[in-house]
Amino acid sequence: MKNIKQNIEESCTLPSIFYSSELIFNKSIDKLFVKSWQFITEDTILSNLNSAYPFTLIDDILSEPLFLVRNNKGVECYSNVCTHRGNLLIDKPCLLNHVIVCGYHGRRFDFSGKFLSMPETKGMKNFPCKRDDLPKVNCSQWNQFIFTSLDPAFSLDELFSDIEKRVNWMPIQDFVYREDLSKEYTIDANWALYCDNYLEGFHIPFIHEDLNSVLNFKDYEVEIFPYSNLQIGYGKNQDDCFDLPDSSPDFGKNIAAYYFWLFPNIMMNFYPWGLSMNIITPLSFNKTRVEFRSYVWNEELLNTGAGADVNKVELEDQEIIKRVQKGVKSRLYKSGRFSPEMEKGVHHFHKLIQQFMMSN
Numbered sequence: 001m002k003n004i005k006q007n008i009e010e011s012c013t014l015p016s017i018f019y020s021s022e023l024i025f026n027k028s029i030d031k032l033f034v035k036s037w038q039f040i041t042e043d044t045i046l047s048n049l050n051s052a053y054p055f056t057l058i059d060d061i062l063s064e065p066l067f068l069v070r071n072n073k074g075v076e077c078y079s080n081v082c083t084h085r086g087n088l089l090i091d092k093p094c095l096l097n098h099v100i101v102c103g104y105h106g107r108r109f110d111f112s113g114k115f116l117s118m119p120e121t122k123g124m125k126n127f128p129c130k131r132d133d134l135p136k137v138n139c140s141q142w143n144q145f146i147f148t149s150l151d152p153a154f155s156l157d158e159l160f161s162d163i164e165k166r167v168n169w170m171p172i173q174d175f176v177y178r179e180d181l182s183k184e185y186t187i188d189a190n191w192a193l194y195c196d197n198y199l200e201g202f203h204i205p206f207i208h209e210d211l212n213s214v215l216n217f218k219d220y221e222v223e224i225f226p227y228s229n230l231q232i233g234y235g236k237n238q239d240d241c242f243d244l245p246d247s248s249p250d251f252g253k254n255i256a257a258y259y260f261w262l263f264p265n266i267m268m269n270f271y272p273w274g275l276s277m278n279i280i281t282p283l284s285f286n287k288t289r290v291e292f293r294s295y296v297w298n299e300e301l302l303n304t305g306a307g308a309d310v311n312k313v314e315l316e317d318q319e320i321i322k323r324v325q326k327g328v329k330s331r332l333y334k335s336g337r338f339s340p341e342m343e344k345g346v347h348h349f350h351k352l353i354q355q356f357m358m359s360n
Contacts (some may be wrong), residue, residue, distance in 0.1 A: 001354045003335060008347045012335040016328040018353075019190040025285035031356050032264045033062055037140070037147040037156055039266055039279055042177060044144065045093065046070040050111055054080050054090040057148070061282055066137055068146060069096070071111040077139035077148045078113040083132050109134055143172045145277075153356070154227055162225040163260050167270055169245050175274050175295035181302075183311060185290045187318050189325035191265060191282040192353070194290065197321050198278075199261055199345035201231055207316050214240060214306055215256060222344045227352070229345045233257040233306050240305030242272050256306040261345065263352050271307030273298050286325060290314070 001018075005011035018024055038057060045053050049070055057064040065080040067090050080089050087104035099116060100109040107118040113134035121127060138149045140156035142164075147156055187194070197203065201220040205212045219234040235241040235256030244251045258270040267278035274297035281289040292310065296302070303309075327333060338347045 001357060004347075004350050004354045006351070008338050008340045008344065011338055011347060011350075013338065013346070014192070014350050014353065015335050016330070016333050019193055019325065019328045020285065022285045025190075025282070028353075028357065029058075029061055029282070031359065032353065033058060033282075034150045035153040035356060036264050037149045037152060037159060037262075039277070040068065040146050040148055042144045043075060043141065043146055044177075046075055046146075048095055050096045051094070052090050052096050053093045054088075057150070058281060059283065061284075062150075064150065066148065068139065068148075069111055073112065075139060075141060075146060076112065077137040078134040079137065081134075082107055083115065083134060084118065089134075144175075153359075159227050159262055162223075162228060162230070163262075163268065166230065166249065166258060169247050170270070170297065172275070172295075175297050178294045178296050181294035181296070183292045183314075185292075185314070185318065186283070187288050187290060187322060188286060189288055189318075189321045190286055190328075191280050191288040192349075193321050193324055193328070194280050194288055194317075195261070195265065195349055196346050197317055197324075198259075198267055199229070199231070199349055200339075200343045201233070202339060202342035203320065207320055208313055210309065211306060211313055214308075216254075220342075224344060224348050227263045229261050229348050231259040231261075231345060233259065235305060237305070240272070261349070263349070264356075269307070269310070271301070272305060273301040273307055276307065276310050290318075 001015065003012035004014065040055060041053060046068060052067050052069045054065070054067040057066060065088055066077055067080045068075055068077050082089055082102040082104065084102065084105055084107045087102050089100055089102055096111060100111065105118065108116040110116055113136055115128045115132035138152050140147055142156060142160045201217070204215065205217055214236055216234040216236055221232040223230040223232070233256045235254045238254050241254045241256050244253070244255065260268040260270070262268065265280040269276040269278070275295040277293040277295070279291040279293070281291065283289055292314065
């Protein structure tokens with residue numbers, strides 16, 4: 001990764017082995033995903049006091065059993081593993097009753113993870129102690145979206161501060177999740193290749209004919225932030241663009257879409273109709289799950305502009321990504337170069353990967 005330079009004009013892309021090595025893939029989980037924030041769910045699933053939501057952080061790749069709970073302090077996250085013999089505590093979303101009880105030997109915890117009691121403890125020395133409590137996990141929220149991280153290298157506020165400045169005029173808290181407009185795909189490609197493709201509009205005229213017909217490609221902009229970046233799609237037709245208020249820093253511009261990327265694997269695409277969130281989950285070095293979650297603000301605008309048919313755009317992207325996955329396995333291909341004008345977002349992504357992969 002030494003050929004990734006700060007100056008994009010001198011830099012090479014990630015080496016091809018990053019996308020095709022199982023060893024590097026396994027290392028990247030600890031270096032990138034343990035250190036970053038992962039989206040879990042919306043706060044509506046924890047609408048009642050003492051409601052709990054168990055989950056596994058990232059399937060088999062980062063298989064950490066956790067649970068969210070709404071207690072008197074708000075929404076918090078804890079290990080879902082009993083501190084006695086490792087039994088899983090909560091099996092499904094539920095409303096907790098008085099205490100959390102382990103079904104194996106009856107160890108009990110309160111809703112803030114504190115050990116309360118266990119049968120047959122007579123004769124145990126130095127008991128109970130801090131390690132008998134459930135480990136607490138970092139948990140934070142932006143609007144209705146809940147994120148957790150095992151060992152974050154940066155705060156959620158750092159991740160969202162620049163997004164907040166751009167879209168805080170939208171009533172995001174009121175956006176409604178639409179399961180019927182949400183989809184999930186599994187593609188035979190490395191997760192980072194998916195992000196690479198997302199992070200540049202360079203390919204739009206070549207791959208997305210319909211999207212290109214509604215965007216002004218020559219006006220496409222990229223803005224870089226510490227742990228995120230923004231691509232701005234300008235529309236050809238003002239009717240397909242945001243009706244921006246005076247408070248927006250982009251007031252007076254014909255903006256059809258804000259494409260935000262959050263390191264390392266989350267995309268938040270804001271259209272006049274609402275939000276399409278893409279969660280990119282690595283399954284193996286050459287297999288990725290892509291989850292599209294749609295949150296509607298103005299249903300009348302669903303079939304207009306840059307956000308008219310995100311499913312068609314997605315399938316077009318998947319086809320090219322699968323071709324690239326085959327290409328990067330070539331023994332004759334090592335790395336490429338960046339277009340200084342069109343691939344700033346990809347360069348930013350590769351620099352962050354380099355930074356995190358080479359950290360202690």
